[in-house]
Amino acid sequence: MIPSLELIPGVLAGRQRDVARLITRAEAGDHECRPAMTELYRHTGKAHIIGITGVPGSGKSTLVKSLTIAARHAGRRIGIVAIDPSSPFSGGAIMGDRIRMNELSGDPNVFIRSMATRGSLGGLCRAALDAVDVLDAAGYELVIIETVGVGQDEVEVVRASHSTLVVSAPGLGDDIQAIKAGILEIADIHVVSKCDKPDAQRTIADLKTMLMLDMPRDPNWMPPVVGTSGETGKGIDELLKTIQTHHDYLHSSGRIQDRLRMIAESRILKTAEELVRQRFVRHRADSFTDQVTQRQLSPYQAAQRLLGE
Amino acid sequence: MQAPIRVLIAKVGLDGHDRGVKVVARILRDAGMDVIYTGLHRSSEDVVNAAIQEDVDVIGVSMLSGAHMTHFPRILNLLKEKDATDIIVIGGGVIPDADAVALKSMGIADLFLQDTPPDTIVNSVRALVEARGQR
Structure with a gap:
């Protein structure tokens, strides 16, 4: 497997295979891809x-x-x-x-x-x-x-x-x-x-x-x-x-500045949301499912426990 | 989380019969795959260009027109030209047994003829992608 970072020169040169592959890696959301996406963001x-x-x-x-x-x-x-x-x-x-x-x-x-x-x-x-x-x-x-x-x-x-x-x-x-x-x-x-x-x-x-x-x-x-x-x-x-x-x-x-700020803010939140979601993979949420179904816990309480609050 | 297998499903050339290809698209979708369907009457070039941009694992071509000995080799050659031989090519449709043998020896990874059970297709796609490994 070619490391994602090594795809960057090809992406910057517009090479279709590299562009396509980096999108696939980014979509999968693996850790491996993060330094490459950080490097890419500067461009x-x-x-x-x-x-x-x-x-x-x-x-x-x-x-x-x-x-x-x-x-x-x-x-x-x-x-x-x-x-x-x-x-x-x-x-x-x-x-x-x-x-x-x-x-x-x-x-x-x-x-x-x-x-x-x-x-x-x-x-x-x-x-x-x-x-x-x-x-x-x-x-x-x-x-x-x-x-x-x-x-x-x-x-x-x-x-x-x-x-x-x-x-x-x-x-x-x-x-x-x-x-x-x-x-x-x-x-x-x-x-x-x-x-x-x-x-x-x-x-x-x-x-x-x-x-x-x-x-x-x-x-x-x-x-x-x-x-x-x-x-x-x-x-x-x-x-x-x-x-x-x-x-x-x-x-x-100058309205473009408002748009750019709005986009940046939304991306930070969306990415954070996904990082949190990845951390609480399904089987962990599942450990509370029965209690919530049987009304022993409210969904809010279960969510707090999941987050360790 | 494992990323879904990506499959491009295509009809190539003068062949307007798309019921089968839609059924296959549904089967693969229901197996959790990302399926890109490019519609009727595409050229081999269209299919290969789309497969590269979509970075699919597999191209599946449905051929009911009898032109399989023309289009399959062309697709394989285009993939070679574009340095994209990691994309697996499979096919389905009405294909005589002798041609099926010839196509497989050219590099078509698997062929699904009439009455193939859905699970056979799903299992084959999964096994082929797993055998190819990460890229």
């Missing part, structure tokens, strides 16, 4: 990280494909981390995001990696953030995180991205859906996909109405609503420009 911070989220079937993978093709025309190198759910029972996963991205195959300037959630909630997994680091260090200028299809409340992606896109598809609910709290609030840019469909204009109008009622996260950035169609290619160039405008805005206004 990150150059990429523009774009989070793309939305309900299942809203067209995220298709959008990623269209955006990537447009960005390739502009000469950019793109890394993609596409996340799909793990089975809660077997722990296995079937990942199909590549099915929609086949046109990107064979382009050495596009790197696609599929990842399973491995039981983490919120639409992201710790390993996805490590994969973003690897792609960033490998020189991919845009790194796209495509979350699992989310419901109304999985907003983790906002704590991992510089620019967050929320994809809504037409015909999935009325304007009341749009004024609820949660996922729609996190968008820097709203995308209405499948806008070749007749009710897309209605969805765009609903979102715009919601945005007028809303207090934006940032008073100087009113999230734009862009209609796109993977079918006709409509709106894709506009969306790419809008993403660049948001990037430029973050940097010229």
Whole structure:
């Protein structure tokens, strides 16, 4: 086995096999990989990280494909981390995001990696953030995180991205859906996909109405609503420009610093959480299961004992 | 924690029959593996490029079109060219016995023909990955 640290020069040179292998090692979360990830981290911070989220079937993978093709025309190198759910029972996963991205195959300037959630909630997994680091260090200028299809409340992606896109598809609910709290609030840019469909204009109008009622996260950035169609290619160039405008805005206004701090804080917590979880592997938690089931201990008491408090 | 085995499952060339390959994907998922399915009508190049980026342990190709003597050798050659022979290649589908022997001698690690029980596939994948060892 090649030590992970020895993969770093290849990763920095953009060698695909090394990039791929280091992501695997990081995903496994072995001790062996930690010095390499620490070394790698010094080389990150150059990429523009774009989070793309939305309900299942809203067209995220298709959008990623269209955006990537447009960005390739502009000469950019793109890394993609596409996340799909793990089975809660077997722990296995079937990942199909590549099915929609086949046109990107064979382009050495596009790197696609599929990842399973491995039981983490919120639409992201710790390993996805490590994969973003690897792609960033490998020189991919845009790194796209495509979350699992989310419901109304999985907003983790906002704590991992510089620019967050929320994809809504037409015909999935009325304007009341749009004024609820949660996922729609996190968008820097709203995308209405499948806008070749007749009710897309209605969805765009609903979102715009919601945005007028809303207090934006940032008073100087009113999230734009862009209609796109993977079918006709409509709106894709506009969306790419809008993403660049948001990037430029973050940097010229200094707001990027808030984002970077938020991302750093979230990563520290997520990693700490995983370290704690690894320490209390299942069989140790199991020693309290009977007592909690029989109401001799509360879950809170059992957790405190597990932590040695 | 042991990382799940990663398997890329593919259909190559002009072959639109994907019921079997989906069943196999499910079987491997239910055995706790990470399965990447790349969809219909892929080229050998697509499959090898994807397998490298995904850093899979195993490529599984389903062939029901009769073009197995073309695509399997091509995949093996591409893996050699790209210095990726640590990726194990297995296959399944409708393949005559004589061809199966030939393919195995070329380097296809295992072939699963009609009526293969699910456990046979799972056990073979696990055994092949274990025999290869860490990389």
